[in-house]
Amino acid sequence: MMEEDGRLKNKDRGRKTEDRRLKKVTFTLSFILVLLFSCQNVKKPEKPENLIPKEKMVNILSDLYISNAARNVNNKRIIKAGIQLDSLIYTKFEIDSLQFVESNAFYSSNLKVYGEMLTQVQEKLKFLQKEKDSLYKIAKREDSIQKAKTDSLNESVSKN
Numbered sequence: 001m002m003e004e005d006g007r008l009k010n011k012d013r014g015r016k017t018e019d020r021r022l023k024k025v026t027f028t029l030s031f032i033l034v035l036l037f038s039c040q041n042v043k044k045p046e047k048p049e050n051l052i053p054k055e056k057m058v059n060i061l062s063d064l065y066i067s068n069a070a071r072n073v074n075n076k077r078i079i080k081a082g083i084q085l086d087s088l089i090y091t092k093f094e095i096d097s098l099q100f101v102e103s104n105a106f107y108s109s110n111l112k113v114y115g116e117m118l119t120q121v122q123e124k125l126k127f128l129q130k131e132k133d134s135l136y137k138i139a140k141r142e143d144s145i146q147k148a149k150t151d152s153l154n155e156s157v158s159k160n
Helices: 002-038 054-081 085-092 097-108 111-159
Strands: none
Touching: 054 085, 054 097, 054 111, 085 097, 097 111
């Protein structure tokens, strides 16, 4: 009886080992098939006839990032006012949405070029942030000077 139990346990171990091997082989074959079928010939977009120049595209992308930030801060006010930020940008740069989409697809198909453009966008946004901060400091200083003048004038009037 014990000998028979031992043989059954060995058979179970053998089956489990075979099952594991079969699962590994099935997984490996499935993985290889997925890789083979997922590999495809991806065509890069052709250069559009009305391609937006890189510098202009950097300016457009910068404005689009700013408008997206504005949407995240005050989307309800923008919607309530009926402002279409993308349309404003297209009008500002005298382009249409199709021209932008085609140009963006063309540039983004070359990661090196697009990466350089996004670096320029980032530098421009940092510059604009510094400019805004310095203007804010100037305005704050002018407010404090104006307040000091008003306080000084109020003191002279109250003394007289």
